[in-house]
Amino acid sequence: MMTGKESQNPVIVAGGGVAGLTAALDLAAAGRYVELVESAEHLGGRVSELDKIYPGDHCAFCPLWTDIRRVEDHENIRVRLTSRITAVERKPDSIRVTITTEPRYIDESLCVFCGRCREACAADAVRPSWEHASPPSFFIDKTGCTKCGDCVDQCPTGAIDIERPPVEIVLSADDIIWATGFEEVDLTPLPEFGYGTHPDIMTSLEFENWIAEAGVNQGRILRRSNGKEPRNIAFIQCAGARDRRLLPYCSGVCCMHALKQAQWIKRRAPEVGCTIFYTDLRTVGRDYFDYGLRSLRMTTGVDLVRGRPGMIRPLPGGDALALKYENTETQAVEIARFDVVILNGNLAPSQLLPGSEADSPVDLDSQGFVSAGRDGAAPFACGFSREPADIAESVLRASSSAVTLAGRKDGPEP
Amino acid sequence: MAVEVSNNHKQQKATERTPRILVFACKWCGLIGADGAGRKREPLPPNFRVIPVECVGSVEPDAVIRAFADGMDGVIVMGCHLGGCRFNDANHAAFKRLELLRALLEGVGIGRDRLLVTFGTAHEGHQFTDVLRNFTNLIAKKESLDTSWTSSRARMI
Amino acid sequence: MKNITVFLCTCFDEINRVVDYERLCSHLSDDPRVAAVTVSRGLCVSGGAGEIGASVKSGDGRVLIAACSPLARGDQVMRDLERAGVPAFRRHLVDLREGCAWIHGNNPAAATEKALDLLNMGLTALEYKEPSADVTLKIADEVLVIGAGPAGMAAATALARCGVDVRVLERGAQPGGMLGLVSRSYPDNTDPSEKIAAFRDLAASDPRITFHSKVKIISARGYAGNFTVRFTAEGEELQAHAGAVIIATGGRVFPPKGYYRYGEVREVVSQIELEARFRKGPVKKENAVFIQCVGARCEERPYCSTICCPASIKNAMRIMDENENARVWILHRDIMMPGTTLEAYYKKAMERGVRFIRYAESDPPRILGDEAVETVEVRDDITGDRRTIPADLVVLSTPLIAGTDAEAIGDLFGIQRDSYGFFREIYPLHPVETRIDGVYICGSARWPVSSEQAMVQGEAAAMKAAALVGRQTIRASEFSRVPGAKFGHARVNEDTCSGCGNCAAVCSFDAIRLQRRSGEGEFRMVSRVIKVRCKACGNCLSVCPNGSMQMPEMNTKALYGMVGKAFS
């Protein structure tokens, strides 16, 4: 099992979130050479965007950061940030993978994080990838950059090169472990949720960023429309999920996500009313049910209403939202007024390759989850690429994929 | 060895000065919060010193006592939230100990509020600033520990 | 002793535009401990770490670096120094950028004062830091798997495929675990006996797997890389020397005694009893009612056992398969079918005509009937109607609870359990790892899971174990919560240790053991640190009454010294 890294093709891990990091670390520990391809400017994936994680109620920063550091320091892992797999071609004994690396314009090995470029940038195109990202470095957002060159003059270390082109490389690889995670699906096609009609109708991830301790509001619960504290907040579960029109499956993580956010709202601003409109409250995992119970039992608890609202609209004047739903206790259709509505459940697997589905190197099911490797081989996919999964399940599946790959006798299956 | 008798109480004059605050910050939460405050270039009163520790578990209560004896007016111990400790539950042990130490400080008249034991996560950089500013204000309102009783260390040297 | 070299980084004038470096330099040059002071513009980009390292490599030289915060580039400079051969006890980083210049930009005089104090504290720390002795361990190349259910067997299979020798200990006679109790697996409706047969073949024929049945564990000791477990297998006493241990002991089904007149009236059975009936032959029932959350999600067991909803749906459909006109109801509180496969399975059941009725915890269904069950009365929580359902079979879905031997196994290996008795992982990001390195948990011993998920977990645990035993040797400092080397390990001064046991009690990693002092007849104890387990959190030295416990890299002298210099 332990072979020299020079004698083998690398394993490519697509995605640098928790699943990808774990898979890369495990394979590297088992002596495989790994290329970790991440499309963002930093490692960490979605978990780095979460303010708190359930059921421990703390940030995932330090274990995540530790894993990122271990990946960066590992001699068997090469990290490629701002990179995507753009093509995969199957050969008899290996696969040929094309990886395109977009420039980040600021060389992370030279950036001392002093922030002068950011001050100099009139277009506000310079930003840190994440507050505690590793490597700690700024990058230039291509879409906002006017190429004025002010930042280049300011940089004391000469780290900025705004003319750098994208780089494309082709690798012979042993196999790919897909861990590309999830994306939010646009909810505007479902008119009843009113997504996009009012700034106080947010998706749950938008809301997480909005109330994050490290975010713009420093943990305060505010309305996006007018910056005032809301009186009440509605969580709409299965918005887009378990719905034949959009996502026929259950996204798995949203019930706990809503309970977590409701609990944090109650802790920070106990007077804000929270109501969760749900179909089934799925609390599957260690301490999850207990955690949910805790938010319901808080002194001023969270209200649960079974059912999916049929209509969400801004009220005339635009300072509140009307929500029409069927009260399952009275069977009456009621209309309630909410200040903020959070839509939960529009999570779908990220597309593996930019391009048509026919290019896909693995079999995808109708929803885009990896169901099997091409030609029926074992699918090396973990995290949300494989099935809706929370953090623990993503990580478990990543290690499981890694051991399957590490234990494979010879190269990819024919 | 010569025995030096000092009458510390009267020698010290009660001058108004900014309080001295010592912060023991866990490297994984408190210190990262401090780091976040630094990145935002939040202006902070310069009357505090941070001692980074690997975990608040290694903040000996004796060291906190020592800090008061060495003329600190307030001590902050910043750890991770309960349940968020990377050393399993080491922070909980530390919090329990320090809670008891606060009872002792209260009993002896120093006052339990001179020792602040707080939680913070890496994401909560703004809280570091808040805590520090407010604690400074709180301590500034109190009489200086130095004027009534403290070690004779400073004077002997 | 003049042995400390100070490097002041200006960070391209970010620091020295506020802090007066000339004053720092003159002050530091006067310090009797400082050998030299160098000001540099950008330590992290100039690649000077190698030179710094070379300059202090010999003798007792130490380096004090004043630069930015560890999270910015400071840590990288430290890592470069580590590579250049400057160990942790010889270097110290002072954060003058984020921790001083950037936050006190409006008060340069005070910032310079503070910088001086911080440097002074750094010098004091460096003065007292000592090296801690590392140990290098040989690693036993076998992995011990306890429990031969789906999780344990999946782990054994994966390990064997990776070329690792495995020893499987099973309490029963054959592998299979709880799979042997069910008639079909969901959602693929396969017969689990095929899987069990495959396990049996593997256990018998794979050259890398040694299978022991009817095992009782007597004792376990050791640490990552070297566990010694004594056990009896079919009465014979044996000993295993393993590099890693995977615990896959599973859970057990909660018996529904005292619920829904179980045991009082006939045809009120538990899910497991129904499975047993299926294995005997077709179950001829026309009106079956499944009741979910029996003894779960209640005050005593406030958790969802995860597997009961899919199990009920599976068995409901099987009753429909075996009886043409059967009507089946599932009385539930929430249908826990997250994800794609399970949600599809749930939909399939609805399409097949399984009726789902939601009841409230406060108003549970009632079983009516004298000798055998006749009807079930339930209030539909959605419509509010009270309904009476004819029933000739009531199936009670009870949760999985911790195994009977969980407590004993937990104590043997020093792993913690949650309030329900399941083994506790160290963190959601590391779900199979426990507080004891080298001991991994998987399957329903960790938390109730389906056989499919248990196998995934078994493989995940196998991955961690394979990575550990795949190496020949490992250093104690590598078992760390910190990337790179460990901060240090605790060290006991055995001459002064009073044996009070505070340190052993407070240790989160079970790394300190009390032993009777050797050689003397008197009743005295002494603490011993298991270096591999120690994670250097420092709790032990905080509770040691007389400082017998120390962490050489950050000992009490250094800490107190820093406290004393904080405002000098």
Added chain:
Amino acid sequence: MKTQQAMIDQAKSLLKKLLEDGEATAVFGLARGMGGVTAPRIFTMPDELDSLVLEPKWPLAKPAMEILRTAPGGYRLAVVCRGCDERALVELIKRNQVDADALVMVGVACSGEQASICLCDRPYPSKLDIGEAAHGVDPFDDPGVKYLLEGDTHTRMGRWERVLKRCVKCYGCRNSCPICVCDPCKLEGEPWVRRGIIPTEILSFHLIRAFHLADTCVACGACQEACPAGIPLVTLQHAMRRALREGFEYEAGLDVNEKTPVLFDFIQAPEKDRPIPDWINTLRD
């Protein structure tokens, strides 16, 4: 006093039986010796017990520990324990200083008078063999204790300062304490308490001592009795014991199997219904 004599007789017969039955190798108690001087004595023969007395209060726990440390294997010592002695021995057993198997504790009740002298809230051992339990005294009713523990911090700090400044650093408190067993003691180490100056650094000397005993002190009062400067050291411990009782529902010395909450019972999971710290809301804006 009649009852006193009855208690002594009861004790003698009980202890004699222990020695005769071989339950104990020796008895450790007080004896009136030559010239009417009362001193601790080790009785090995049943006849020797004629000189046994129960008064005055004499802390026997620490010498009992010392005896057992050098005793040969199989030696069992019966110790005549007052409530505080028993609790101190329990704490010593918990801290692995005394082998519980080598110890036979014979419990003696204190008189109500003694309880009011000691400000003892539990003047009887949990295993009471001799005498009847008297009512305890609430130490917080005592004016001396009130003087030091009540009032605002400023007043109390001044009062404590005056009291603690009397310290001449004789280490009598530590030496007499039945729980203090460390060798060397932290209070003799240069980094913590410097030598050669008095008054001692009161904060680091007395607070470190008080904190080290926080969860083990049984409030026997030995330190206070030993203090030549008359510092009411137990008062500080009363405050700590109250904090332990109220915050952790724990009292030292009651049960060998009860573990101190300061060293045990940590949970990684967040405490149920734990509110987030107040300052998160109060400190903002």
